[in-house]
Amino acid sequence: MSIPKTFVSLLRKSIPEEEYVVLSSLPKTLKKIDPLFSTATYGYESLLELLRSVSKYVSIRPVGDYTPPIYECKLIGVSDGKFQLGAEVEPKAPVNTEEEEFNIRIVRDLPKPTSPIRKVLSSTHDAQRPLPSERNIKDTQYVSLMRIYGNQNNSEVFGFFRYSPDEEETPYSPYEKLASMAIDEDWTRDSKYPFDFLKGYLNQTFLRLMKQGKIEYSKDRQLVCFNSGLQTRDFKKDIILVFKKTTIPGADTTDWTYIVAVDSYSSMMENFENYPELATYIDNPADLIFNPAYSLEVNTAHIADENSDRLPEELRKNPTLAAFALDGALSSLINGLRRDYRMAIPHWHHDRIQLLIPVDLLGNGNEPIVLVAERDDNRRIYRIKTILTQDMAYGNARVLRRLDGDWLK
Numbered sequence: 001m002s003i004p005k006t007f008v009s010l011l012r013k014s015i016p017e018e019e020y021v022v023l024s025s026l027p028k029t030l031k032k033i034d035p036l037f038s039t040a041t042y043g044y045e046s047l048l049e050l051l052r053s054v055s056k057y058v059s060i061r062p063v064g065d066y067t068p069p070i071y072e073c074k075l076i077g078v079s080d081g082k083f084q085l086g087a088e089v090e091p092k093a094p095v096n097t098e099e100e101e102f103n104i105r106i107v108r109d110l111p112k113p114t115s116p117i118r119k120v121l122s123s124t125h126d127a128q129r130p131l132p133s134e135r136n137i138k139d140t141q142y143v144s145l146m147r148i149y150g151n152q153n154n155s156e157v158f159g160f161f162r163y164s165p166d167e168e169e170t171p172y173s174p175y176e177k178l179a180s181m182a183i184d185e186d187w188t189r190d191s192k193y194p195f196d197f198l199k200g201y202l203n204q205t206f207l208r209l210m211k212q213g214k215i216e217y218s219k220d221r222q223l224v225c226f227n228s229g230l231q232t233r234d235f236k237k238d239i240i241l242v243f244k245k246t247t248i249p250g251a252d253t254t255d256w257t258y259i260v261a262v263d264s265y266s267s268m269m270e271n272f273e274n275y276p277e278l279a280t281y282i283d284n285p286a287d288l289i290f291n292p293a294y295s296l297e298v299n300t301a302h303i304a305d306e307n308s309d310r311l312p313e314e315l316r317k318n319p320t321l322a323a324f325a326l327d328g329a330l331s332s333l334i335n336g337l338r339r340d341y342r343m344a345i346p347h348w349h350h351d352r353i354q355l356l357i358p359v360d361l362l363g364n365g366n367e368p369i370v371l372v373a374e375r376d377d378n379r380r381i382y383r384i385k386t387i388l389t390q391d392m393a394y395g396n397a398r399v400l401r402r403l404d405g406d407w408l409k
Helices: 003-014 023-033 047-053 097-106 173-181 196-211 267-271 300-306 319-339 390-398
Strands: 058-062 071-075 159-161 223-231 238-245 256-263 295-297 345-349 352-359 369-376 381-388
Touching: 003 023, 003 071, 023 047, 023 071, 047 058, 173 196, 173 223, 173 238, 173 256, 196 223, 196 390, 238 267, 256 267, 295 319, 300 319, 300 381, 319 352, 345 390, 352 381, 369 390, 381 390
Parallel strands: 159 256, 295 381
Antiparallel strands: 058 071, 223 238, 238 256, 345 352, 352 369, 369 381
């Protein structure tokens, strides 16, 4: 088999002339043209090695100064349907398996301004705002990690979680891949909004890290990363999220674009001078445990009236009955807390730790409502601020720790 004739013919159908493409975009493109395509067919283990074998027809170059290296390629010496001898490209030493997997998995440059991905972004972007390398992340104080609502101003959003419709990806694909790396958890509570809990967790983690100044730049300030707080499925390695700087001034996009999640042992981390630290939330360990010497203070009528949509369906239309049920449940609740302080689960909300306490208003053992208790040391009480549904409570509690074996699931 003639490798140049067969493989280069396939490349000509896959790569626009005189245009560099990143290696990660090639495998699926090649398979769309030839579903049976495999580097093994040509006697090579990796696409990079196969491309180097036809260096007369393909120019290969690294992108930036990243570890592992990132490559892109373009056709040379091929025109008018005839193969012509092009400039020789000095072969480089083969990369190892980990580097090749990295290239195939994540290497793709930012979309061009005319890309469909970019068109879906908000038009409210401030074209005059400086590039991210000129802005200190801590000083910028982004409102959110990712876009929270459709017309949110791009200057408020830290990063765009990129996906490729051409590769049959959806806006949820980045989160699906991240979830598959991490210890197994139920990150979706509503099938209409896949990975809603994961997005909420990442957003709150990022905002805390930003406030603590724990977002790390690469040595050339083209990349940033942060510690997600998640662990790989072997419970041994941290999962780090890496973003690339936007390179088009005034572009209608966010300052940064998510490119990959790596574990803490990845050579990708060699690009960063400092290892990204975990977010911390606990200043006073007493915040985490219910103090049985304190009493509960709750305005049952106010809570039942203002939060009727969070009550069991049987009580929503009768606030008076709901307040009566809540009053009746409090005495047994206090006895339960004094016997098992673990009933109260800490959660993170508005930059403080509060306690979540379950109450079974109907007495049937079904899903309880959740009281939010805030400690007042001066009066030695826990003031009940509001009530939440279990789903609402779970999202905030998960910021602090994984919830295994608790009533809040």
